[in-house]
Amino acid sequence: MQIATIKAYHVAQPFVDGPYRMSKGRVADAFDAVIVSITSDDGITGWGEMAPLGNFYSAAFPAGARAGVMEIAPHLIGHDPRGLAGIGRLMDIVFKGHPYIKSALDMACWDLAARAADVPLVTMLGGKESDTAELYKVVTHGSVDAMAALAQRIVQDGFHRLQVKVGGNVRDDIERVTAVAASVPKDTVIFCDANAGWTHYQARQFADATRSIDYTFEQPCTTIEENMSVRRMLDKPMVLDESVTSLEDMLEIHRRGAADGLTLKISRLGGVGRTRLIRDVAVDLGFMITVEDTGGAEIDTAAMAHLSLSTPQERRLHAIAFHEWVTVRTASNKPPVTGSRMGVPDGPGLGIDVVPDLLGKPFFEVGR
Template identity: 40%
Template structure:
């Protein structure tokens, strides 16, 4: 089997809430997603998706994903999409860095492998653990009262994990954490995610001010070293995200006891192949994980579900269902939330088919 053509499609994903805001005044109204189709000489096509969280979150941006595919795509024509180790080695040799560019291609090739094998991707990634996957809801940065009300509303919809977007003014963030914690019920979990937004002294102020609250602290500062210093000053469970983008940072974090939970984002690692490597390393080391991506629609949501569902439950802290945040469906067959949980599809591959509207407007083709 050989890759014969790679086609990319651009899809706007407007938000149901109208606006998603996080640290440092960053906000997005419409997410710019790229759907990639990898076609083969056997007639089987796989689909992937990459959707950076704007150009100011990680070193990634939407137009860059498409430009990178123009650069990388010709080097992949003629490759066997089922040989994922070789494919990723070739991508890494032909394009240094730019993990997010490779993510949708790798995802599409996992889709092909599942279709060829007649198995859902989660079985190929290690098997299906449990009946479903527990989800979190991200709470966009607003006033403390509004964020607490959002937590209450989403709890009524079945969510039990809440990720507060903080990383703003420390005094207001302290109020945000206290207000949200005040509406929780037994069994709920609250994460205060600063997305690198605090300086070290601000982070220390916040964690000391909320010592009496049951809350996880996520990525308070920009650098790993700053986060580690804050970690050593707080009794709260600690999550690292932006600082952990490969196996070496992950091993360093484990050695330094820098985190209790790590966030594995598919596109941050370069696709399901490398995300699985990181996941399996975490399983071996006993590190709990949030399994997700930067953002996306139905195809990314399906990939998240397969990665999460193939992860042992004791180390599966949470995941998320991005397709429930947006107003546009870019595929059918994706998992849909039920009571704060979802399940990976049992169909071969990712179990999704892009909608006709998506496939009608290709923005680039490599053959």
């Protein structure tokens, strides 16, 4: 089996609930996705997707993803897409760094390989540990009253896990989180996510003032050292997200005891293969794990679901259903969500039946 054709599509995915707001005035109106199809010489097609959250969230941006895919894709023609480790090494040889560009190509190869084997992707990732994963919902940055009201609506919809965005003015965020915690049942799981928006001084102020609230602190500062400064005085669990960009980062976090849990984002790590590797080592080292991504619709959410459900249940924190965030559809089916839980689609590979007509015309195509 050899790769015969690669196509790439550019799909804007506006948010259902309007602009997505984080600290420091960072706002995005949509996921700006690159969707890739890889077709073998015997007619099997795999799909991949990645979507940076604006230009501000991580070291990735939409135009860079589109340009990079056009550079890498021609080098993959003629190679066996089932040779997943070799495909990864080849992409690193022909294009140094920029793992986010490689993510959709890697995902498409995993999807194709699983379809060729006629098994769900979750089987290739270690096997399904449970049928569904618990979902969380995000309380985006806003006024005290707006955040408390949104948290109440989310809980009324049957969700039990909230990620509350902080990282702005410390005193204001103390008031925001206090109001959110007071507005929901006491058994609601709360994560306070600063998205690396604070200095360690500010994060320590926030942690000290909110000791009476039950929450997990997520990525308060940028560097591992800054987060360690907060960790030393913290009486709550800590999860790191933006700090995890490689296997080496994860091992450094473990060596220093800098976190209890990790959020692994597929595109930040370079695709399904590297996410699985880091996930498996992190599980063996005792971390709690969330697997998600920077954004996307049905394809990317399916990959997140397969990785989440192949993570041991006792080490899994939660998941997120990005396909429910956006107003557009890219497939005739989607990862199944029932109440506050998500499963994987039926069928081989990702299980997603992409409809090319929904994607528009490819902006790039290469083949033999």
